[in-house]
Amino acid sequence: MALMLDVSLPLPARPLQQSHEYRQALSMTEAQTKTLSDGTLVLRRKIGGVNVAMLPRATLKKATLPGLIREAGLRREVLVLNPDHPAPWLGNLGAVPVMTPTHVAELTLTGDLRGQMHQKWRNRLVFAESQGLRLTRQNLPIKPDNWILQQDAQQQSARGYTTWSEALTLAYSKANRGSAKLFTAFDGKTPVAAMLFLCHGDSATYHISHTTEAGRAASAHNLLLWEAMTWLAGKGVTTLELGQVDTEKAAGLARFKLGTGATLRPLGGSWLWWPPLGKLLSPLRFLDRKAMSAA
Incomplete structure (x- = not known):
């Protein structure tokens, strides 16, 4: 059963696929x-x-x-x-x-970011903050053996879908230094979840992510997304696109994205x-x- 959602039509930010940064990445490919x-x-x-x-x-x-x-x-x-x-x-x-x-989910990174969350999402964040996870933030390393890229490739293969090629993701990081930000959660020295965001102008776009069973149990993605939201807002980013939303085939993921306070745009x-x-x-x-x- 599809979720009942209110759809609003905010002024759209410039999408990643039409950004200067995307052009720069494409210039490094064929x-x-x-x-x-x-x-x-x-x-x-x-x-x-x-x-x-x-x-x-x-x-x-x-x-x-x-x-x-x-x-x-x-x-x-x-x-x-x-x-x-x-x-x-x-x-x-x-x-x-x-x-x-x-539809895509767009999150405005101004005002009270925590206050705009749905209560259940905020509760998961509070829980995640109590789990003792260590978070890191870095520019995406320009090498194909990144944990996040390896895990994403395996996930795409297992689920039978494709997004950007690994080469294009690495080209984006190389062509736009500092614009491909990787947030990783560790339990001790073991990575349990990661999220990669691509910055373009005063906007940013969620790109790929992965979590382990331990990361899922600790609600690590809630904590990582919150860390990314606050960091991006501090850098002057005003809009974060969280990607497409499918309330029928991926209802859980839709709730996760919209629980941040994001709105839907067709x-x-x-x-x-x-x-x-x-x-x-x-x-x-x-x-x-x-x-x-x-x-």
């Missing part, structure tokens, strides 16, 4: 990129011999998008649009919806658009019109 004249980052690749241009978490505007695409010479490429906000008007251009919007889903077709496919927008507006 990724092919292009920048539209309004500053939007485009990722380019060939898939099955087809030229594809992807606009990840982009802020799109109906009045300017067609001109920007034409000006950048991308009009004949298949466009994968992932708006950072609901954009049902894309269907009017001939874009076809292929994935309904998800993204814009995924769309495919090939401009040469014009508005030929625009009638298909009605197949999922309600879902693509906002969920």
Whole structure:
């Protein structure tokens, strides 16, 4: 059963995928990129011999998008649009919806951070503070044998999902010194939990984490997230994105993220658009019109 949630629409911060820091990391890989004249980052690749241009978490505007695409010479490429906000008007251009919007949890790092937590989350934090864990904070070491990277790779393999490549995470740390912050909890000399955050401008994004059974029993992630929240706020970070929230398939994780006081914000889903077709496919927008507006 899905959780009943109130959805608010705060002014979105600049997402990681459109940040200067992300561009810097990509420049150290083999990724092919292009920048539209309004500053939007485009990722380019060939898939099955087809030229594809992807606009990840982009802020799109109906009045300017067609001109920007034409000006950048991308009009004949298949466009994968992932708006950072609901954009049902894309269907009017001939874009076809292929994935309904998800939601992200955004936490404002101003005001009374502890007071905005849900009571149960705050209770877990108090419990964690009594467990005698030792916390460390460091820049992510630029080497592939990090405990957190090893554990995350094993976790992805076991659960059958993929996120960023290890190489891209390391490139982010190398290209943006001091912007990939690793928080680790130790029981004695043994690491029991860790969380990695990527800073970009006055925002930060939760990236990866891992906990052991001992860490879970001690609510170590509550303590690590609290440590990260207060440290980031002290450095002038105003918004922390905690990632996507799925109240049906990952209800426990959703409660953990929202228990911090974070709010939900809908993204814009995924769309495919090939401009040469014009508005030929625009009638298909009605197949999922309600879902693509906002969920």
